[in-house]
Amino acid sequence: MLDRAPAETSAKDEATRRVRFRGAGFVPASSRYGGWIALALVIAIWQAAGSTGLVNALFLPTPSAIARAIYQLAISGALWQHLSASLLRIGVGWLLGTVAGVAVGFAIGLSRLARSVGITFISALFPIPKIALLPLLILWLGIGEEPKIATIALGVFFSTAISVYSGVDAVPRNLIRMAQSFNVPFATIVRKVIWPGALPAILAGFRITASVALLLVVSAEMIGAQYGIGAFVLQAGNLMQTDQLLAGVVILSVFGLAVGKVIGWLETRLLHWR
């Protein structure tokens, strides 16, 4: 038979007090609607400040004026003209830079020779602001679309290569050893272990490269383009059409948000196991 522990004894007449809870805070959870409410509030204040004449509409047009400008751009067809030019440059540039960056990143992550050569070059070239290379690229490639696309591709390439080889480096070595212990061939290890293991870092890199591409397309279009959101924003600024200028900025912001959503969706689909 098991021995029972003696019954607990306590001085019942002595007053008790609760242990103070000390574990609050440091768990920031965002509320579902908080951000939208704050945004609506800022827009409302901004609108009120403009409508009452508190802020000069030339320097800061009201949200309703910006919305009108976007609407007019849309119905005139100019929005699509500028947007499609920018999207084409970003799409082609990002794709080229990403394909090359993933290939080089994997090579650096997997090969000793590629690592020793590649990291030296990437370390030397990554810090260069890629927009500074645009004049040189215009000299090399002419004044068409090519130098703008090449600028975007270069900016995307370095960030992608870095995030890919960092992702490959971060794949737990024990998983690779496990695969080797089962005589799994190199190509299968890359496909089934290293690629999915590096994917979180690669997708995080895509978020960065999408911003880089957006930044570079606007900069490149400001330097030398007839069409494109960057060119449109610059022209509007030169003509003091601040409602048009801010309409361009809003379009860029919406584009950035849309890209972020797409990458978020990809992460949910591809990294559901996390």
Added chain:
Amino acid sequence: MDLIANHITHRFGDLAVLDDVSFTVGAGEVVAIVGPSGCGKSTLLSILGGLLQPTSGAPELRGAPPADSLNPLTFVFQDFALLPWATVEENVEFPLLHAQLSAAERRALVDDALRRTGLTDFRQTYPKQLSGGMRQRVGISRALAVKPAILLMDEPLSALDSQTRELLMEDFVRLLADGGMGAVYVTHNLEEAARLADRIVVLSRRPGRIREVVTVPMTRAARGEAAAREKLLALQNQIWSLIRNEAIDAEREVQHA
């Protein structure tokens, strides 16, 4: 098929880890390797399994593996080494993907391995949804799927709580009962070694040398009986007396490292 450690010596740079270690694991035999922390037990296992090149000496095989063995030397890892993005079924199937097997044959091997480890109902589960013990069962299931001749187990229970350890130990005893599969079992737990092994290789402090090879004088089936407990305890005490002082020195060394 026998696995032979043939005068294995290993150094990591200036650090001598193993010094002239030789022993043979016979077909169907379970050999435990014990010794103080840092004596090179896991290094020795990696060398035996071909995952690490020894500085000198070599791991060797004698005799042919069973005809149906897809990976004669198969590891069970301390940290389970499961692919977190793959389900239990996909993890168990992973080492079979490159084998020359039809989908039906692969499926049959996976089903059998899952059944033997009690994982049939968890085949679509992801590792993060499983407890530590269940994760290690997946690791064991994956190892069984390739029909190994010798399991190389690197402290397979050390990351688990004591109750789960006990349950998995019973599983190991059951899996190794028919003598069709041998094992090298690296552990710092002398009770596990005494419960499971036919022979226990006791290594000295770094650089690890063989201090003694102790034969466990009873069958694995008999070790579960009450009468065997005292004998096993005496055996553990005997081994502990061999390594106690060195284990104390090794622990101090680790603390000062």
